Every structure is written in C-alpha cells, then in structure tokens.
Amino acid sequence: MFHGNAMTQSSLLPYAAIAYRVGFNALTVEYRGYQRNEGWPSEKGLQRDAQAALDYVLTDPILSTKPVIIFGQSLGGAVAIDLTSRNASKVSxxxxxxxxxxxxDLVRGRFPLLIKWVSYFCTQRWDSARKIKKLPAxxxxxxxxxxxDEVVPETxxxxLWAASQTRHEKGNFMEWAQRSISQDAKSQSTQTFPNIDExxxxxxGEHVDMSKLDGYRGILTDFLDKIIPKSVFTSKD
Structure with missing residues (x-):
C-alpha cells in the first residue's frame, strides 16, 4: 500500500484494516525522505522504495505464495501504477x-499561466496515463x-480510466470510453468493462478519508472477492 504526498503510513491504516477484515495481509510502505527516513523523495527514489517493498513480499516464503494486490492513493496511486507496469506478471x-x-498535467490545470514553463520545472513526471495503457488486459x-476532490480534479x-480501457480492443469500446468522460460524472458513478475492471x-468523496464513506468497504471487498478465489483466504470479522 502506498500513501499520498504530505501523508504518512498511518493514513493507510483504515485501508489496511479493510484488507485484514477480509483475510488479506497488508504491507504499508514509507518512502525515503518522509517522516524520519533519510534521503530525498525523488521519482526514481520512490520507484526504488516501491520495488524494494515488492521484492520483500516476493522473496518471503509465505507471502510469495499469495496473490499480490497493489494499492495506491493520490501520489501513491502513481507509485502503484509505475510499480505494476514494471512487474505486471507478478501482480494479481x-x-x-x-x-x-x-x-x-496536474500543474497545468492548477497554474495555466505557467504552462510554458511546466516541462522545464517538472522533474517529477509520474506519467500514469501512459504507463497504465501498457498493463495486460x-x-x-x-x-x-x-x-x-480538492487536490486532484476528478477528471x-x-x-486514467479511459486510458486503462484502451487495453481492451473490443467492439465500440473507444466510443464508449470517450462518452464516459464527457457525460455527467454523477450519472456515471459506476462503470465496469469488460468484467474485471471497475x-x-x-x-x-474528497481527496482523503474516502474509506469512511458509505459503500466504500463493500465496493473494495466485492472487488477482492471477485478476483481472488475464496479458497485463498479465510474471512475475518
């Protein structure tokens, strides 16, 4: 599990609790330069931290036999997408x-008058839209x-959803994906295509504390139930 900027591992505890209740282990990761950790939180640095965490799981004699699900919130989502793009065959x-x-993209949206300088000053790219297209269908x-969300506009x-769905080249999907962006977000609150993505x-929902919202836990647990066989874990109440 990977947290967002200006957050810490503790912000992931509500998510870890949900995972634990349905029988999953949860590993929360703290980046270099956060809290009391040494180093500077650069893009390459966080990529190394994420890879080290995954390598730890994959080399553990018990954890390595279990499905690996990568979770990320805000900046942590970018970390999660990047890590998955480099280890897709090892992620469930x-x-x-x-x-x-x-x-x-985020900076351009917030500071449109500085658009000419964005490419020069943005050394941290985290190009999630490009990387998510490369994940296996x-x-x-x-x-x-x-x-x-007051930090990252919901657009x-x-x-990202539309980019992720380019992995599925079926029928009139691209027309459907474009329509899902242009239509009113409230009327498009739930989308599923083509059975495995949601x-x-x-x-x-605001930028943080989404796990407290009605229905959140049910959506998360239903998704996990759908993709992981019941025999893999034992539910805990």
Missing part, C-alpha cells in the same frame, strides 16, 4: 484512488474517485 490486481494522470483494475481519474465515483 491494481487499485488506485484519487490519482493524477501525470504531474505536468487480463490484469484487474479498480479505480475509486472522489467527486469533491484525472476519468482520463470504476466507482463517490459523490461526497
């Missing part, structure tokens, strides 16, 4: 919440979006 599913398409993806999640928008 990807879950992202309130994540941006890329850092330059068979990899299940769950996207969770807060329509009241970023809509665009997009859920929460009308009262």
């Amino acid at each position: 599913a990807l879950i992202v919440e309130n994540t941006f398409t890329s850092i330059p 068979s990899l299940p993806i769950l996207m969770l979006s807060g329509l009241l 970023h999640m809509r665009r 997009f859920h928008a929460f009308e009262f």
Whole structure:
C-alpha cells in the first residue's frame, strides 16, 4: 500500500484494516525522505522504495505464495501504477484512488499561466496515463474517485480510466470510453468493462478519508472477492 504526498503510513491504516477484515495481509510502505527516513523523495527514489517493498513480499516464503494486490492513493496511486507496469506478471490486481494522470498535467490545470514553463520545472513526471495503457488486459483494475476532490480534479481519474480501457480492443469500446468522460460524472458513478475492471465515483468523496464513506468497504471487498478465489483466504470479522 502506498500513501499520498504530505501523508504518512498511518493514513493507510483504515485501508489496511479493510484488507485484514477480509483475510488479506497488508504491507504499508514509507518512502525515503518522509517522516524520519533519510534521503530525498525523488521519482526514481520512490520507484526504488516501491520495488524494494515488492521484492520483500516476493522473496518471503509465505507471502510469495499469495496473490499480490497493489494499492495506491493520490501520489501513491502513481507509485502503484509505475510499480505494476514494471512487474505486471507478478501482480494479481491494481487499485488506485484519487490519482493524477501525470504531474505536468496536474500543474497545468492548477497554474495555466505557467504552462510554458511546466516541462522545464517538472522533474517529477509520474506519467500514469501512459504507463497504465501498457498493463495486460487480463490484469484487474479498480479505480475509486472522489467527486469533491480538492487536490486532484476528478477528471484525472476519468482520463486514467479511459486510458486503462484502451487495453481492451473490443467492439465500440473507444466510443464508449470517450462518452464516459464527457457525460455527467454523477450519472456515471459506476462503470465496469469488460468484467474485471471497475470504476466507482463517490459523490461526497474528497481527496482523503474516502474509506469512511458509505459503500466504500463493500465496493473494495466485492472487488477482492471477485478476483481472488475464496479458497485463498479465510474471512475475518
């Protein structure tokens, strides 16, 4: 599990609790330069931290026998997408919440008058929209979006969803994906295509604390139940 900027591991505890209640282990990761950790939180640095965490799981004699699900919130979603894109064959599913398409896109939206300088100053790219297109079509993806997100506009999640669905080249999908962006977000709160991927928008969801919203836990656990056989874990109440 990967947290967002200006957050810490503790912000992931509500998500870890949900995972534990349905029988999953949860590993929360703290980046270099956060809290009391040494180093500077650069893009390459966070990529190394994420890879080290996954390598730990994959080399553990017990954890390595279990399905690996990558979860990320905000910046952590970008970390999760990047990590999954480099280890797709080792990951069973990807879950992202309130994540941006890329850092330059986010900056351009917030500071349009500085658009000419964005490429020069943005050394942190986190190009999630490009990377998510390269994931295998068979990899299940769950996207969770807060329509009241005051940090990352919800349009970023809509665009990430559309980008992720280019993995499925079936019928009139591209027309459907474009329509899902242009239509009113509230009327498109739940989308599923083509059976393994899900997009859920929460009308009262803000950038953080989405796990407290009504229906959130049910959506998360239903997704996990759908992609992981019941025999793999034992539910805990």
